[in-house]
Amino acid sequence: MDRRTVVAFVGEDPSASERVSRAVDAVWGGPRGPELRVFVPTDLDDDRDGEDPLNETCGVVVTAAAATEDRVTERLAALPSNVPVIALVEDATPTTVRALLAADADDVVDAGDWVSDPDEIDATHPLAERLASRLDPDRVRLGGDDVARLSEVLLDAGTTLMSTRTDEVGTKIEWTMENVGEHAELDRIVCYREDDGQFVPAYGWCPDGSEPEPRPFEAFPDPETLSTFGNVARGSVPAGNADGEGDEVQVAESPATVHVPLVVDWELSGIVAFESDDSRAWTDDEVDLYRTLGDLIAHTIARNDRRTALRRQAEQLEQFSAVVSHDLRNPLNVLSGYLSLSEDELAPSRYDAMSGAVDRMETLIDDLLMLARRGETIGEKEPVPIPAIAEEAWGSVRAPDATLTIADEVGRVEADPGRLRQALENLFRNAVDHGGPEVSIEVGPLTADGGVGGMYVADDGAGIPVELADTVFDSGVSSADSSGIGLAIVDRIVEAHEWDIEARNDNGAVFELTFGADATRFASP
Numbered sequence: 001m002d003r004r005t006v007v008a009f010v011g012e013d014p015s016a017s018e019r020v021s022r023a024v025d026a027v028w029g030g031p032r033g034p035e036l037r038v039f040v041p042t043d044l045d046d047d048r049d050g051e052d053p054l055n056e057t058c059g060v061v062v063t064a065a066a067a068t069e070d071r072v073t074e075r076l077a078a079l080p081s082n083v084p085v086i087a088l089v090e091d092a093t094p095t096t097v098r099a100l101l102a103a104d105a106d107d108v109v110d111a112g113d114w115v116s117d118p119d120e121i122d123a124t125h126p127l128a129e130r131l132a133s134r135l136d137p138d139r140v141r142l143g144g145d146d147v148a149r150l151s152e153v154l155l156d157a158g159t160t161l162m163s164t165r166t167d168e169v170g171t172k173i174e175w176t177m178e179n180v181g182e183h184a185e186l187d188r189i190v191c192y193r194e195d196d197g198q199f200v201p202a203y204g205w206c207p208d209g210s211e212p213e214p215r216p217f218e219a220f221p222d223p224e225t226l227s228t229f230g231n232v233a234r235g236s237v238p239a240g241n242a243d244g245e246g247d248e249v250q251v252a253e254s255p256a257t258v259h260v261p262l263v264v265d266w267e268l269s270g271i272v273a274f275e276s277d278d279s280r281a282w283t284d285d286e287v288d289l290y291r292t293l294g295d296l297i298a299h300t301i302a303r304n305d306r307r308t309a310l311r312r313q314a315e316q317l318e319q320f321s322a323v324v325s326h327d328l329r330n331p332l333n334v335l336s337g338y339l340s341l342s343e344d345e346l347a348p349s350r351y352d353a354m355s356g357a358v359d360r361m362e363t364l365i366d367d368l369l370m371l372a373r374r375g376e377t378i379g380e381k382e383p384v385p386i387p388a389i390a391e392e393a394w395g396s397v398r399a400p401d402a403t404l405t406i407a408d409e410v411g412r413v414e415a416d417p418g419r420l421r422q423a424l425e426n427l428f429r430n431a432v433d434h435g436g437p438e439v440s441i442e443v444g445p446l447t448a449d450g451g452v453g454g455m456y457v458a459d460d461g462a463g464i465p466v467e468l469a470d471t472v473f474d475s476g477v478s479s480a481d482s483s484g485i486g487l488a489i490v491d492r493i494v495e496a497h498e499w500d501i502e503a504r505n506d507n508g509a510v511f512e513l514t515f516g517a518d519a520t521r522f523a524s525p
Contacts (some may be wrong), residue, residue: 006056008032011063016088020022020061022121023128035085041066042480044075059135062424064089067103073465076104082281084134107134124440147285153179154292161300169304177205187277193270215426232259257278258287264302325365332361378496381512386410390443393424405442411452413515423493426486427457435461472503
């Protein structure tokens with residue numbers, strides 16, 4: 001639609017609509033001039049496919065009789081503030097004028113200025129002059145219905161952008177720009193990101209095929225306002241000559257623009273430009289919606305940047321851990337080999353101590369690698385029998401004097417078998433480390449709503465120190481001579497399965513794992 005070229009007449013008087021048509025042609029006649037669209041009051045009863053019939057106009061001329069009807073009054077009240085309403089009256093009494101002004105009419109034209117021979121209407125005719133002074137068909141402004149629809153578009157866009165994956169960011173941002181641009185009748189939307197002092201186009205919707213160039217910050221309108229996170233709205237500058245000292249300077253037409261800052265962590269990280277090649281007046285509500293889109297884009301970009309940085313750090317950490325663990329395993333393997341050869345030459349107490357240290361080093365290396373693999377905590381899940389997995393995990397823990405009891409009722413759960421086993425191994429080792437070599441460990445069910453909703457791992461050791469109660473799952477936290485990594489890995493595995501874990505004391509340490517809603521149905525014998 002093109003609101004610049006539409007003048008609406010509302011009324012049931014054919015002679016009045018004919019005179020208004022002649023006046024419009026007299027003022028703006030030609031192929032680029034506005035057209036007149038005629039409506040009777042009943043045309044304004046209901047929406048047409050959700051559109052207000054008057055929503056495309058740059059001005060409305062209405063008869064006095066039509067202007068006082070409720071359905072017409074409601075439509076006129078919904079028009080943008082810069083779309084004037086001119087009422088035609090035959091009896092311009094004070095009472096009639098007051099009633100028309102109450103119906104949001106901006107001007108009143110009495111019969112003396114419009115009841116005349118249509119053939120005599122030219123640009124100097126009083127009716128034509130009043131239209132020319134009130135209506136500006138070259139100024140576009142979104143109406144209340146437009147703003148409401150644009151708000152709905154941004155609401156959908158927010159949902160879309162908040163769930164965007166890394167490989168979808170560019171596509172989703174530009175798709176959102178296209179929706180907003182088409183609803184707001186814009187010509188271009190460009191997102192610039194700051195890069196070493198320059199603002200480089202990162203995303204854009206440019207249906208005219210234009211390719212924006214990088215710009216210095218000073219090239220944007222009112223950079224001082226943008227630098228303090230303010231919005232900058234400018235109307236277009238028509239083409240023409242500007243007076244200069246000496247030769248005349250030709251000035252090209254510049255588009256109407258709104259520029260909003262992208263703000264991340266209280267820093268200006270970019271600018272989004274909204275451009276219209278038409279002469280345009282921007283409402284505060286419209287600019288606020290563009291700022292909302294800018295905030296959505298800023299949040300999406302920042303979240304993706306953080307996600308990318310975390311992924312890069314995780315990859316670097318994993319590479320570092322792999323190298324370190326490899327370098328540690330080589331001398332450890334040599335030590336383990338010589339220790340095996342020397343078993344008959346050493347006293348059992350010395351051999352067991354040295355062998356335990358080697359085993360502990362192997363565990364620490366495995367924990368280090370596990371902690372580094374942030375994105376690979378769990379694999380494919382399947383229904384897993386918890387007693388069997390617990391038995392396997394216990395077999396990996398060297399604690400010949402400790403005991404493990406597993407209740408049959410603990411049942412099954414949907415999980416990654418390998419990672420669940422790793423979690424149980426770490427919980428068992430934690431019990432041995434803190435409860436002593438003769439600790440007793442129990443694995444049992446947690447009941448919820450008459451069924452099994454989780455499981456617990458309890459021991460009869462000294463329990464969790466009070467000062468560590470809130471940080472027991474933090475990496476590096478331990479009250480024993482250990483790395484403090486084991487429970488951090490347990491917490492990560494539990495979180496990756498979308499379960500919950502809590503630690504408490506009850507004649508020893510108790511760790512309670514609550515399964516997710518999807519997993520609960522598998523937790524039965």
